[in-house]
Amino acid sequence: MVSKLSTNDHSSDVVGLKYIYPVLSRRAGGLSIGINFNTNNACNWRCLYCQVNNLTLGAAPELDFALLERELRYFLNDVLFGNFYDRFDVDADKRIIKDIAIAGDGEPTTLKQFAEAVELIGKIATEMGVFPSSDYVLITNGSLIHQPKVQQGLQALNRYGGQVWFKLDSATEEGRRLFNNASLSCEASVENLLVSSRLCNTKLQTCLFDLDKQGLSEKEKDAYLALLGKIKSRCSVRKVMLYTVARQSKQPEASRITPMPADVLQGLAEAVRALDYDVSVSI
Ligand code: SF4
Numbered sequence: 039m040v041s042k043l044s045t046n047d048h049s050s051d052v053v054g055l056k057y058i059y060p061v062l063s064r065r066a067g068g069l070s071i072g073i074n075f076n077t078n079n080a081c082n083w084r085c086l087y088c089q090v091n092n093l094t095l096g097a098a099p100e101l102d103f104a105l106l107e108r109e110l111r112y113f114l115n116d117v118l119f120g121n122f123y124d125r126f127d128v129d130a131d132k133r134i135i136k137d138i139a140i141a142g143d144g145e146p147t148t149l150k151q152f153a154e155a156v157e158l159i160g161k162i163a164t165e166m167g168v169f170p171s172s173d174y175v176l177i178t179n180g181s182l183i184h185q186p187k188v189q190q191g192l193q194a195l196n197r198y199g200g201q202v203w204f205k206l207d208s209a210t211e212e213g214r215r216l217f218n219n220a221s222l223s224c225e226a227s228v229e230n231l232l233v234s235s236r237l238c239n240t241k242l243q244t245c246l247f248d249l250d251k252q253g254l255s256e257k258e259k260d261a262y263l264a265l266l267g268k269i270k271s272r273c274s275v276r277k278v279m280l281y282t283v284a285r286q287s288k289q290p291e292a293s294r295i296t297p298m299p300a301d302v303l304q305g306l307a308e309a310v311r312a313l314d315y316d317v318s319v320s321i
Pocket residue numbers: 081082083084085087088089090093142143144145179
């Protein structure tokens with residue numbers, strides 16, 4: 039046994055691979071196979087709760103496609119036919135590949151060859167019998183979905199039955215600047231969300247965290263609900279995932295951040311359900 043994988047262990051080097059990292063996922067209830075394109079820890083946002091070490095502003099580096107292919111084939115072989123689960127002492131009820139998730143140490147859609155990479159992963163996982171029974175997920179801040187190469191990637195994701203988890207932490211311009219350091223306006227983000235939902239099955243993911251013990255302001259809550267109400271007739275997005283911070287932020291603001299209280303999350307979830315969305319809450 040090397041070590042027990044935990045739901046908190048997102049380290050890309052836990053299995054000694056460059057692009058692949060396994061996570062026993064709280065949300066998924068099994069093994070989530072993460073694919074990290076951002077091996078340089080670069081993102082185009084800087085969310086205050088971000089857990090990426092040495093996060094830098096920028097884009098994913100050139101991808102070594104041959105290495106990604108070797109690593110993915112090797113790792114899937116180890117999980118499907120090798121002793122991966124025994125080595126990492128994975129509980130019997132978690133010995134299932136729930137998903138392959140493109141979600142790394144930065145924004146994955148900043149990768150120049152994003153569409154080709156989505157296609158390659160889909161092809162290998164299909165060949166090896168992982169898809170379609172396991173999910174194919176892209177976790178994104180959605181900021182680059184106006185770009186043709188990202189849209190091609192979403193089309194490829196859709197061909198493999200995948201889904202986009204689109205980050206929307208705030209529906210106010212101030213909130214987006216404060217929480218995410220995002221320059222993209224709320225309106226542009228909504229446009230990207232609409233495009234995403236046209237190209238691929240899309241869910242919203244919203245991280246709520248308590249900054250300076252201020253809780254969730256009425257202004258933020260109202261704007262969020264108003265936005266969800268407004269987009270309902272314009273797109274097919276019907277699922278919303280609300281969650282809070284589970285691990286310490288690696289950003290300078292870490293000491294100002296605590297998990298959002300459960301009753302606040304549940305209260306917002308109720309209000310979103312009243313708008314006819316399917317809401318999950320992860321505390
Ligand atoms: S979008 Fe994701 S990777 Fe980028 S700063 Fe925010 S939490 Fe970190």
